[in-house]
Amino acid sequence: MTARSRAPLVLGYHAVSSTWRSQLAIPEQLFARQVDSLARRGYVGLTLSEAERRRQAGSLPPRPVVFTFDDGYASTMRALPILHGVGFPGTVFPVTRFVDTGKDLAWTGMVEERAQRSDGELRPLGWEDIEHLHDAGWEVGSHTLSHPLLTTVDDERLRSELSDSRRAIEARLGVCTSVSYPYGIADDRVAEAARGAGYEVACTLPFVHLHDEPLRRPRVNLSSRDIGVRLRLQVAPPCLSLRRSAVARLTRKLHRHRTWLPETD
Numbered sequence: 563m564t565a566r567s568r569a570p571l572v573l574g575y576h577a578v579s580s581t582w583r584s585q586l587a588i589p590e591q592l593f594a595r596q597v598d599s600l601a602r603r604g605y606v607g608l609t610l611s612e613a614e615r616r617r618q619a620g621s622l623p624p625r626p627v628v629f630t631f632d633d634g635y636a637s638t639m640r641a642l643p644i645l646h647g648v649g650f651p652g653t654v655f656p657v658t659r660f661v662d663t664g665k666d667l668a669w670t671g672m673v674e675e676r677a678q679r680s681d682g683e684l685r686p687l688g689w690e691d692i693e694h695l696h697d698a699g700w701e702v703g704s705h706t707l708s709h710p711l712l713t714t715v716d717d718e719r720l721r722s723e724l725s726d727s728r729r730a731i732e733a734r735l736g737v738c739t740s741v742s743y744p745y746g747i748a749d750d751r752v753a754e755a756a757r758g759a760g761y762e763v764a765c766t767l768p769f770v771h772l773h774d775e776p777l778r779r780p781r782v783n784l785s786s787r788d789i790g791v792r793l794r795l796q797v798a799p800p801c802l803s804l805r806r807s808a809v810a811r812l813t814r815k816l817h818r819h820r821t822w823l824p825e826t827d
Contacts, residue, residue, distance in 0.1 A: 569774065570613040570626035571605070574746070574767045574781040577635040582683040587637070588784070594644045596784060600627055607650025609701035611739045614763035614776060630765065630781060632705055632742050633657060633667055634692075636685040642698060654695060655705035655742035658727040660686040669709040670824040671745070689734055696735050703740030704728050704761075711745050711824045712752045720752065724759040740764065745824075746781075753777040 577587040588596075606623040608616065610630060616622045629645060631638045634656025645652050660667050666684035687695075696702050706712070706723040715723065724741065731738035739762040743752065746767025756764045756777050764777040774780055 568617070568622045568624075568626070570608065570617065570622060570628050572610065572613070572628040572630060572765060572779060572781040574765075574783045575629065575631050575641070576633055577637045577683060578631075578640040579635075579637045579683055582637075584683070586633075586635075587683070590640050590644065593641065597629075597644055597648055597650065601648035601650070607645065607648070609651050609699075610653040610703065610765065610779075611701055611763055614740075614779070618776075628653060630655065630742065632746075632767070633709070634661060634687045634705065635667065635683070636687050636691065637683065638687060639691055639695075642695065642700070646698065651699045651701065652695070653701040653703060653740065654687070654692070655703045655740075656687050656692060656731075657705045657707070657709045657744075658730045659707045661689060661692065662730070664688065667709075669744075670711075692731075693734065701740060702731055702735055702738065703742060704731060704738055705742050706744055709744040711747060712743055712755075713747055713749050714824065717755075720755045721759065724755055724761070728759055728761065742767075748778055 575588060575593070577584065578590055578593055579587040580589040580591065603625070605625040605627040608626050608628055610628050613622065613626055613628050616626070627650070629641070629650060629652045631641065631652060631654045634654060638652075638654050641652055657667065664686065667686055668684070692702055704724070704727040707727045708723065710719070710723060712720055712723065728738045728741070741756055741761045741764045743764060743766055748756070748764065748766055753764065753775075761777065763779060765779045765781050766773070767781050767783055
């Protein structure tokens with residue numbers, strides 16, 4: 563495989579917490595084990611935009627890995643020393659309206675999380691936190707203004723969600739070149755709107771990797787179950803190839819209804 567054709571391993575996380583019993587949270591100790599496992603196996607950490615630029619230039623290292631964190635939970639700060647310990651950066655995607663207000667994160671599909679949360683677990687990152695991550699070498703991308711399912715909103719709101727959130731981050735940090743789509747979903751219209759808003763790279767979070775292009779880069783979602791053999795299987799090239807296979811496309815149609823996803827027409 564040439565450097566030009568090599569794809570980085572892009573991992574998706576949300577909260578980092580040892581006390582919040584939610585599918586969105588990974589305990590710090592288990593997250594550290596995942597990070598250490600990949601570092602020992604020779605992976606090189608990159609931010610999402612750096613990985614995309616090097617992918618296009620054909621200069622990716624042999625084993626590139628990108629750690630991404632959606633939503634902008636305050637607990638994302640717990641990942642900083644863990645990744646820093648092995649020389650990896652992170653890429654965080656905050657929902658900017660909650661950064662501005664400081665109110666608990668809340669959108670369609672979070673009923674169970676709000677009922678089960680421990681105190682403070684839904685608190686968002688503040689701008690000072692985000693600036694600290696940026697200064698530490700992390701990338702800060704957008705996760706839109708308010709976390710809607712972008713495939714269901716009209717064109718005007720789609721532009722606002724993507725453009726206004728990017729401008730808010732640029733105003734604070736001077737740069738914002740990446741976006742993570744809420745609920746991990748984007749169609750052709752959404753991807754084109756992201757291009758129009760000025761993003762260089764965007765990521766989804768599907769089980770089946772139907773698309774792999776700059777404005778729809780798929781990620782692998784990791785949880786507290788992904789340790790040891792299971793972790794090695796999740797990130798192994800044959801398993802990643804299986805996610806792009808016809809078999810995976812078939813099983814996608816058999817998946818049960820996702821209760822956390824907003825209703826669509």
